[in-house]
Amino acid sequence: MRWFIPYGNPTYFIWLALAIIPLMIGLLYGRRFRGYQTIISLFFLILTFGGPNWKTGIALIGYFIYQIILVAGYSHYRQKKGSANQGWIFVMTVILAIVPLVIVKVTPAIEGGRQSIIGFLGISYITFKVVQTIMETRDGIIKEFHPILFGQFLLFFPTISSGPIDRYRRFETDYKKVPERAEYLDLIQTGVRYVFQGFVYKFIVAYYFGTVLMPGIERHALMAHGFSWNIIAYMYVYSMDLFFDFAGYSLFAVGISYLMGIKTPVNFNQPFKSKNIKDFWNRWHMTLSFWFRDYIFMRLVFFFMKHKVFKSRVTTANVCYVINMLIMGFWHGETWFYITYGLFHGCALVINDTWLRFKKKHQDVIPHNKLTELFAIFLTFNVVCFSFLIFSGFLNTLFFGPNKF
Amino acid sequence: MDNVKETVISILNDLTGEDFSDNLDENLYDSALLDSMGTVQLLLELQDQLGINAPVSEFDRNEWDTPAKIIAKVEEMQQ
């Protein structure tokens, strides 16, 4: 038995193909073999979290039981007749839900890079799913708690390691039903296309940028001790690698979900074509940015406006942008470069909004044509690439890393 | 019931600066007239003016993306 990072190598795909063929035949003939699906899910979870990774497997099981109990408890509280729906109970539940993630993220920062023993691959993505379920339970949108369905949702193996982040209500609808044959055939067609597009992205393009080009550029940049044009080259190469690697992975996850008759939302929509930063966040790592938009940004805005914390709408929005992106930075990890990355994007959103307001006010004098749009795309692309250079941590290695010779 | 329609249109007018009386099927998000900020304001105004208690979670963009859909949703929630 070998142990695999999901979608890491060809063998994993062979296993995957063999495992889902029976499921696909079932779906084509109007049946969803839920028991079988659970068995293959377990199989693939063991491939990733078993063997030499068994410690993370234990962590996953512990985490899973903890969250199920937590959500069950809160649902019970919220769904009994005449629930008081206390704010502090809700806040406590959310805090308890994110405590494991916080521990995992903070441990390396205070223990000199050592990983926490309660961590496992994909913990943050499951935490997102738990938190949104609690929030929607609080709002009364999720009216029933099914431990089995909820478990299937949390541990849905195609997306377990790095998303996309699905929504419980959406997943539940798909999981409960069997798609019509015509609809399912369309899903298969799209799914197969996504998987093959993923191959091109991850194993050809990202390989070229990340494995062929990057190491040389990185070495040259480090050797220069300080600024060199290689840093600029590194910035673009890293950005390309980041996109094609992650987008490729996301395409696999979405494609495989489709083959299983689950319409997991897509994660990328040609992000480098964005005309501004806001547009970018509507196209880049979409399920994450939408999650932040729906469960953090909009709630913050709602709270601030309802309690009239700030006088102007503009201030409210700006404060919320920065807080929202800062939290995203902290979520990536407790290092100066992740946090700076968050802050950078927060400020970029503020500047972006200010500019758009200014432009709207002076519509008559500021030109808007194909050329300015091209310029906007170019500018956004470079701002984004620069933010990825911060994100990469390369500047950290360059300026503060141990001296290498 | 006309009251709901008028109120929604007037709220949208305040938020976007556009009059939707004859344009009930215009997509508010595709045309970038409404963003997350505007959405929250819309929800707050609906709460203030019509007593609709729509939590942010309820908000599925696909179900709220034209004035007509918003009016329908609000009417449904008032019952």
Add this chain to the structure above:
Amino acid sequence: MSLKKRLFMIFGPILTAAVLMLVVFLSPLWSRLSYVSPKVQRNAASSLSPLVLKGQLIKQRALENNYVPFFGSSEWSRFDPFHPAVLAAKYHRSYRPFLLGARGSQSLTNFFVMQSVSPQLKNKKAVVFVSPQWFTPMGEDPNAFTFYYSPLQTTTWLKQETGSKMDRYAAYRLLQMPSGDSDKIIAAALARIAAGLKPTKFQRNYINVRNRILANEDQIYSRYRIPLNNVKTIGKNMKKLPRHYHYRQLDELASQIGKQQTSSNDFEINNRFWNRRLKRHVKDLKNFQVGQSYVKSPEYGDFELLLNQFADDHTNVLFIIPPVNQKWQEYTGLSAAMLKQFDQKIKYQLRSQGFNHIDDLSKDGNVPYFMSDTIHPGWRGWLKMDQAINPFLTKKVSRPHYQIDKRFYSKRWQQYDY
């Protein structure tokens, strides 16, 4: 559209692609496509690219012509006007070096590189540069080995292995590296060989199919990925040499250039290396090599693999043992006595088995402008080496008589305090 037709529309292209791929990569026809242009051979010979090192076709074709393999590691990348590749080209020698090796490629890597050109080594000549720095207590770094690991060379070797002591030891060493474990079926075959058994029929078939696929890949792609920089570097360096070869005159020129290019420091280390790699850390490096030893190392066993393969192929080999920059050696506290011990131990391993062509430069660490940096020869070092390389490769050398002694594989020899 019927269900079958629709499914065929979706999966048909995939199946077709899979069949096409199998046909292409399993086809024996590719082996006919073995022509490699002289230009590609020349580019590859000085490229020092890991892809060339891991490949097969280009090296085979080049060694069938007038190229001679120069096995080693990072030293080949120190190009200056006196580099063996520059001298051979400038003075129209009958041979051209095919430089094999880069940072971290040690005996074990070179042993597997030899597997890909074993037929081309039979009764031919070769040069081996033996770095003392290979012989650290841990031996070959698994990461470096992985970087240069070539499944093609491994399967080529497995196809011709006979269960000899050499094959068993190579299998045993390969299993200690992460690469040896990267293919489970090959790992199982290696375990059998190491234990003295033949691979099973299934394993043999698998190895043959893998080898066919990898060899075809090599036939199809290897010509196209060769970096060219070093050809240009060699050309530029040739221009700095006088038209005719006079040792004295060249030696003077080497001193001159060496002097110019080491002006920044007192260690006679070339300015580029000094400024980029050492200057900032020089304080921390004082005495950092105290206690370092090259006398006890698994590398001695790996080195024996190399010797054994040369003996099997009756290859006439010139071994070059370089010095360490003496000023640097003293500054960093590297023991001179230990270096001498290393020199004697490695020479014993060579001589006692009949490898008598040894160019021992270990005492030249204090010769001015002999070393380009801390451990790599430059200017006058290259030139002195040429005094051994040129006659060895251009004159007739008697047929070697090697007697391989299996005891050099033993732990006892590896750890022997000579």
